[in-house]
Amino acid sequence: MRHRYSILFFPLHIIVDFLSLNAAFLGGYWIKFQTTETVSAPPYASLWWLFNAVWLVEILILKPYIYPRQLFKANHLLMNLLVLTTIHVAVISICWVAIKGYYYSREHLLITYTLFVSMAAAVRIGGLIFLQEYRARGYNNRRYIIVGYGKLADSIRSFYEAHPEMGFRFCGYFDRPSPENEGLLQGDYASLEPYITRESIDCIYCCMPYIDNDQMKVITDRAESMDYQVKLLVDFRGFMARGASVEYHDFLPVLNLSSQMLADxxxxxxxxxxxxxxxxxxxxxxxxxxxxxxxxxxxxxxxxxxxxxxxxxxxxxxxxxxxxxxxxxxxxxxxxxxxxxxxxxxxxxxxxxxxxxxxxxxxxxxxxxxxxxxxxxxxxxxxxxxxxxxxxxxxxxxxxxxxxxxxxxxxxxxxxxxxxxxxxxxxxxxxxxxxxxxxxxxxxxxxxxxxxxxxxxxx
Structure with a gap:
């Protein structure tokens, strides 16, 4: 069974963070002053409003809640949270100095940020564990195929089989029939497009150098109209083991085969x-x-x-x-x-x-x-x-x-x-x-x- 609710993750993440931020602000105020009745009155009403405004601006500028599945891991989530919180602390501190708001309690601010990071981190880790288990059970999956059969194609399939929590479901190999791939293919190039439509394929891995270049161009050209992602898989492993590196000449990636590992x-x-x-x-x-x-x-x-x-x-x-x-x-x-x-x-x-x-x-x-x-x-x-x-x-x-x-x-x-x-x-x-x-x-x-x-x- 295939469920796709990823579109809900973005607004849900925003709502949870705002709830955590405001709960932390109120909780810090109560711990410091043993009341919350005056939190909505000056001068703390302005600080409360500023807290939310700064966080909203961060979201609009940095777009921090968009994660590829391969990076949807605890270390990335927590590092992202720490970066956002650090920026928030810096902006609030600058505003505090600019308006000479020395009447605000430093202890309240410290408690607020401690509570917020704790709650936000707990929600992220809890959500991550739930989502990984949910995907490992076959829900919220991404269906993918591999075009161009060879050792590299087996490697990417093995990777996703070893990480079911990423939620990628393999749907077959496609290539020109040959003695090497006999009995292993889901179909050839001619059956590729109907299969993508019928099975609602989300992602196509094109393996170089096994795939035909003309066919790869067709797959790329039709990606937008047929609503699937195209990922080019090139076997750089032999080069990287010898210390090769990727350089960028403007937008053009160039693989440098000279040994760079020892000249880091x-x-x-x-x-x-x-x-x-x-x-x-x-x-x-x-x-x-x-x-x-x-x-x-x-x-x-x-x-x-x-x-x-x-x-x-x-x-x-x-x-x-x-x-x-x-x-x-x-x-x-x-x-x-x-x-x-x-x-x-x-x-x-x-x-x-x-x-x-x-x-x-x-x-x-x-x-x-x-x-x-x-x-x-x-x-x-x-x-x-x-x-x-x-x-x-x-x-x-x-x-x-x-x-x-x-x-x-x-x-x-x-x-x-x-x-x-x-x-x-x-x-x-x-x-x-x-x-x-x-x-x-x-x-x-x-x-x-x-x-x-x-x-x-x-x-």
């Missing part, structure tokens, strides 16, 4: 700001420690205090990384060699201590300020070793899309790698970072790094 503006902006502030703090406050570490390094073994080495950064950019020297000079005179761990004979006794406590990495905050590195990110490697790693684990290339860091998940969980195989093992940890990176996750990695340094467990 908000994440990178916050991350870069933190890198600069944190690095400056370490370099300024830790300057005396830097001098002491440099002096000990110089006195305990011959050679320069700092050690510079070429590493590969984001997008293959070569840069020089700085460290306090922890090895004897000419340790790699025969070519690139991985450290054999803390027992490596090329490491000085003082260098062994610095590696255990990660103090040898401190000069890299200069690299962070220069923009070559970040505080948190996969450790940068030399091209020689990258080539070796890629032969075993080609997925390492994905880490070159992220700015390298002083510390990483791999550094915490694994530490220094003595062989290519160990570098690949550490890689398994670092591969977790790009998809999980966030400001809070970075803070967790920094906290774990400080713990490793304090315990001297670096290896």
């Amino acid at each position: 503006f908000r994440v990178n902006t916050l991350k870069r700001a933190f890198d600069i502030v944190f690095s400056l703090g370490v370099l300024i406050l830790g300057f005396p420690i830097f001098l002491i570490l440099g002096l000990i390094t110089r006195l305990t073994s011959s050679g320069p205090v700092l050690y510079a080495q070429e590493r590969v950064g984001r997008d293959g950019k070569i840069f020089s990384i700085y460290k306090f020297r922890s090895m004897y000079t000419d340790a790699e005179k025969s070519g690139p060699v991985l450290s054999g761990g803390l027992l490596d004979s090329r490491i000085t006794p003082w260098g062994r201590f610095m590696r255990q406590t990660r103090l040898d990495e401190l000069p890299q905050f200069v690299n962070v300020l220069k923009g070559d590195m970040s505080v948190v990110g996969p450790r940068p490697e030399r091209q020689y070793f990258i080539d070796k790693i890629v032969e075993i684990a080609p997925e390492y290339q994905s880490l070159l899309k992220v700015k390298p860091g002083i510390t990483s998940i791999g550094q915490i969980k694994f530490g220094y790698a003595a062989t290519i195989e160990e570098m690949v093992q550490r890689l398994r940890y670092d591969l977790l970072y790009p998809d999980r990176r966030s400001f809070l996750f970075d803070m967790w990695i920094i906290a774990q790094t400080l713990r490793v340094m304090a315990q001297g467990r670096g290896k």
Whole structure:
């Protein structure tokens, strides 16, 4: 059985909110003054009228009660309520200051808004639960068909079957007959229009690229006269998994297939700001420690205090990384060699201590300020070793899309790698970072790094 009362939701929602607003105003007045007899007399009569007028203007301008079924959820309803209430509070406050209405009770206003938000939220949640259950039982449904059969068509049908509370009822697939869809179609293109009329179809999903373009144009052209919605379903999932994004050139949507996931503006902006502030703090406050570490390094073994080495950064950019020297000079005179761990004979006794406590990495905050590195990110490697790693684990290339860091998940969980195989093992940890990176996750990695340094467990 198919009932459609959606047209009543809009006026009902308005009426309920006005009743809640006025009940809250009266309730707040009674709680504050223990009477309601004087609420309709000056000066509160004007405030009461203003409360309703402001809410009415909000409704007329913002049209807040129009929700697609896919967005008819508790979080959207409550967020919308909070936005409307915040605007209402702001306008009332401005009017209060403008008319110098300091004789109005602040406590009454606070109680009024508390009561209103509570009642309006309760009505919304209660109505949502009722409506979802009502639709799940088959009432107030929207009948839809899918034109163009394929995997994408099955996906949208599965979605609505998993969410019966949305009230979408599947009425069949339509496409040109083929061996792939034999026995699955409700009809072909020729039977589409009579079926739409006979079954009162509300929505047609057109699946690209399965649907014929000419037929899609016919469906679109007749949508208004036959009173149904047309929704174009395009399978962007493969592109989005690789970080594609949608750009708008005026009204024209353009799919950008370049990887944007790892260059998210908000994440990178916050991350870069933190890198600069944190690095400056370490370099300024830790300057005396830097001098002491440099002096000990110089006195305990011959050679320069700092050690510079070429590493590969984001997008293959070569840069020089700085460290306090922890090895004897000419340790790699025969070519690139991985450290054999803390027992490596090329490491000085003082260098062994610095590696255990990660103090040898401190000069890299200069690299962070220069923009070559970040505080948190996969450790940068030399091209020689990258080539070796890629032969075993080609997925390492994905880490070159992220700015390298002083510390990483791999550094915490694994530490220094003595062989290519160990570098690949550490890689398994670092591969977790790009998809999980966030400001809070970075803070967790920094906290774990400080713990490793304090315990001297670096290896």
